[in-house]
Amino acid sequence: xxxxxxxxxxxxxxxxxxxxxxxxxxxxxxxxxxxxxxxxxxxxxxxxxxxxxxxxxxxxxxxxxxxxxxxxxxxxxxxxxxxxxxxxxxxxxxxxxxxxxxxxxxxxxxxxxxxxxxxxxxxxxxxxxxxxxxxxxxxxxx
Amino acid sequence: xxxxxxxxxxxxxxxxxxxxxxxxxxxxxxxxxxxxxxxxxxxxxxxxxxxxxxxxxxxxxxxxxxxxxxxxxxxxxxxxxxxxxxxxxxxxxxxxxxxxxxxxxxxxxxxxxxxxxxxxxxxxxxxxxxxxxxxxxxxxxx
Numbered sequence: 001x002x003x004x005x006x007x008x009x010x011x012x013x014x015x016x017x018x019x020x021x022x023x024x025x026x027x028x029x030x031x032x033x034x035x036x037x038x039x040x041x042x043x044x045x046x047x048x049x050x051x052x053x054x055x056x057x058x059x060x061x062x063x064x065x066x067x068x069x070x071x072x073x074x075x076x077x078x079x080x081x082x083x084x085x086x087x088x089x090x091x092x093x094x095x096x097x098x099x100x101x102x103x104x105x106x107x108x109x110x111x112x113x114x115x116x117x118x119x120x121x122x123x124x125x126x127x128x129x130x131x132x133x134x135x136x137x138x139x140x141x142x
Numbered sequence: 143x144x145x146x147x148x149x150x151x152x153x154x155x156x157x158x159x160x161x162x163x164x165x166x167x168x169x170x171x172x173x174x175x176x177x178x179x180x181x182x183x184x185x186x187x188x189x190x191x192x193x194x195x196x197x198x199x200x201x202x203x204x205x206x207x208x209x210x211x212x213x214x215x216x217x218x219x220x221x222x223x224x225x226x227x228x229x230x231x232x233x234x235x236x237x238x239x240x241x242x243x244x245x246x247x248x249x250x251x252x253x254x255x256x257x258x259x260x261x262x263x264x265x266x267x268x269x270x271x272x273x274x275x276x277x278x279x280x281x282x283x284x
Binding site for chain 2: 108
């Protein structure tokens, strides 16, 4: 499929043919359908994609836990999918979601709660939009 | 660093310590600073991050070409970085950019020009926001 016609088909065609990496995953970016902010970046395997499409709620594959994962299954902070898009080479998916509660396991609305700043003493992070929406200790208590 | 204090430091600290994968990369999502649409998903290695911070323009690492890549070096479609953010576990970066021309090598403004739809005959793609801003044959002509 690395012929020119193969590439054209992947980029210009309408066949759904995700290009999974060696671990069987594609990258998925979830943005808030209302505010458009990026909520999180995660991964989906074939089953996560299938379940997301079938249920209308986001499912991911956790590389650290090595398991399929319905977003919000523990916290209740589910993501209802408003739109799902594929990128040019079909190895990344963008979902626009209605986020219940917060996307980040740290309790913030988005996982991207720190800005990267160039400073005299080197690169540093600073908190921005970092208010906690929920207390992770209470939500993820065993 | 997989101790609880290590995780807390990565998630709640202000030290910039990107968690590179086995290939030395982190995922980077670029969104349009004006429209907030997702333009592309790509990767950065340590050098790409450093050059992006130093120059204020997006640099990436191309996995297919195995080389550092200044966005727009061939097409002129550079990305001026307005803000750069790190995610909770420091393995993904979100940049908000002012995009010259178009982000996608196919000529579209965004790489995400196809919607994923569930159909009776299975999952299909359909074009959306897929107008070409430039002619890739003209821009990338050798």
